[in-house]
Amino acid sequence: AQSVTQLGSHVSVSEGALVLLRCNYSSSVPPYLFWYVQYPNQGLQLLLKYTSAATLVKGINGFEAEFKKSETSFHLTKPSAHMSDAAEYFCAVNGGSQGNLIFGKGTKLSVKP
């Protein structure tokens, strides 16, 4: 069965600092992996996705993630945090052939001025 673990329910960084949000997955099949962002009172917006092409995936707003099969990880990074990055971030893995997603519990990112 597929599952996702996000380490750290809250992460706080200073503006301009590196952002690192951790995600580890478990999958019995080659996974598709996703990062979504959720701003307050809004739905989820896709940041980036890994679909078995390049292991380093670039997304919107300067985010990127690297798929590491040996570590079963898909950590999200951004070199320099901006105040507008403050939101909740969810890692997800495809649940099966029907396309449903299995989400982690989320990491809330705070950015200090």
Next chain:
Amino acid sequence: EAGVAQSPRYKIIEKRQSVAFWCNPISGHATLYWYQQILGQGPKLLIQFQNNGVVDDSQLPKDRFSAERLKGVDSTLKIQPAKLEDSAVYLCASSLGLAGGTRGEQFFGPGTRLTVL
């Protein structure tokens, strides 16, 4: 291109009452999903439709929850009777088709926040 529309945005009811949520997916999207997001957790799939047929409803509490997708477009999710633990945000998403790749990319609506007192 219009996104996924949901209504109402907020709903407060008392336990044992009934409630219904509505979703209009992106035009042309064959697959529609309903997720439940409890505070502090990630979204959990309740039911998935392909056109107007159910693909997966294994996690839908069928004794109180029901859903339908009329003519393969709009969808409604109903809870009757509601319990305190149903307080959550109900997210609707749609995609062109199934599985991974571009066709499977899911687009989410803003959600309906349900509070059960």
